[in-house]
Amino acid sequence: MILLLPNRDFDLVYGIFLIVIGITIFVRRDAKAKIHQGTPQERLLLEIGTGLFVGFIASFFGIGGGIVLVPIMLVFFGETAHAVAATSAFVVMLTSPAGVIAHAFYGDFDAWLAAPLALGGFAGGSVGARLARQLHARHLSILMAVMLFVAALALVLKHVI
16 A cells, blocks of 8 residues: 555545544444435445445455444444444454454465454453443534544644654
8 A cells, every 4th residue: 555655645644534524423423324225235235335335445455344334234234233333343353364364365464463452452352332322322423523633633643743
C-alpha cells in the first residue's frame, strides 16, 4: 500500500474515511433502521456485495473491517447496535485471514508485533463485549463515533506536530 500512496496521503484518506463513518453513526444514533426491502435473492446479493466492499476496504487500510461493516449493518440492514457489534466481530474473524495472507505474501506482515497484539485483543475483546451489553444502543453509537473522531484527529496531528 505504501508503494501506491505516500504515508501522509494514506493517513489523510483514512482520516477522512473515519470522520465520514463517525458522522454517519452519530447522525443515525437515534434513527430507526430501515431494513432493505426486496426479495431474498436481492438481499443476498446486497450482503455479498457488502462483503466484497468491506473486504477490499479492510485490506486496503489494514483494518479489521468492522469499522466499515458496523455503519452498513446499522443503516442498510436494520440491525441493533448490540447485534452489529457481535456480528461484525464474527465476520471480521472469518474474513481477516484473506487480508493477512495477502499482506504476508507481499512481505508486510510482522508476526512478532501481531502475536502480542492478538493476545491483548483477545482479552480486551471479551471485556469490551461484556461492557457493551451494559450500555444503551444510543450510548454505544455515540461512544463509537467519538472514538472514530479521536482516531482521525490523531492521524492529522501526527503530520502537524
